[in-house]
Amino acid sequence: MNKQIKIAGVVKESIVDGPGIRLVVFAQGCPHHCSGCHNPGTHDFKDGQWVAIDAIINEMKKNPLLDGITLSGGEPFEQAEAFGELAERAGVLGYHVMTYTGYTYETLLENSDKAWHDLLERTELLVDGKFQIEKKSMMLKFRGSKNQRIIDVKKSLLLKETVLSEI
Numbered sequence: 001m002n003k004q005i006k007i008a009g010v011v012k013e014s015i016v017d018g019p020g021i022r023l024v025v026f027a028q029g030c031p032h033h034c035s036g037c038h039n040p041g042t043h044d045f046k047d048g049q050w051v052a053i054d055a056i057i058n059e060m061k062k063n064p065l066l067d068g069i070t071l072s073g074g075e076p077f078e079q080a081e082a083f084g085e086l087a088e089r090a091g092v093l094g095y096h097v098m099t100y101t102g103y104t105y106e107t108l109l110e111n112s113d114k115a116w117h118d119l120l121e122r123t124e125l126l127v128d129g130k131f132q133i134e135k136k137s138m139m140l141k142f143r144g145s146k147n148q149r150i151i152d153v154k155k156s157l158l159l160k161e162t163v164l165s166e167i
Helices: 053-061 076-092 105-110 114-121 153-159
Strands: 004-014 022-027 049-052 068-072 096-100 125-128 149-152
Touching (some): 004 076, 022 053, 022 076, 105 114, 105 125, 114 153, 149 153
Parallel strands (some): 096 125
Antiparallel strands (some): 004 022, 004 049, 125 149
C-alpha cells in the first residue's frame, strides 16, 4: 500500500531550510499557532492535499543535486507515522533528513507514541521549539527565533543528552 501524507506544499530546491540543496515538505496541520509564524496557511488540519509518499520520493530521485529532505510545517509530528516513513525511505536512499518541530526535543523524548520516536530516530538534525516573535532574529541560521535549537539527534540519542549541532 502506498501511504499518503497530508501536505501544504513542497519546495523542490531550497538552500535556506537546512544544509546543502534540499527538497522541503510542508506538513498540513499545526496545533502550535505561533504568533508571527511564516507558514500560517499550514495551521488548519482540514486544508492541504494528500500526496503519496512514493510521489515525494520519486520527485527527489529526479534531482541529482539534492543533498537532503527537510520536513517542516505545519507540524510533522502530528503525522509522525507518515513523516517517519518518508524520513526512513529518504535516509535509506542516502539523503540527509532534517525536521522542524514546535515541540521541544525533551517533549518528543517523553512522548510514549512509537511513531514520534521513529520519526525522531530517522532525523539527523532537529530544529525544535515554537517560533517566538519576541526572540525573532534574521541572523540565525536555519531557524527563526533564538529559543529554537538545532540538535544533532544521532549524537543526542547516543549520548543520552542534548547535543547542539555546529552547522
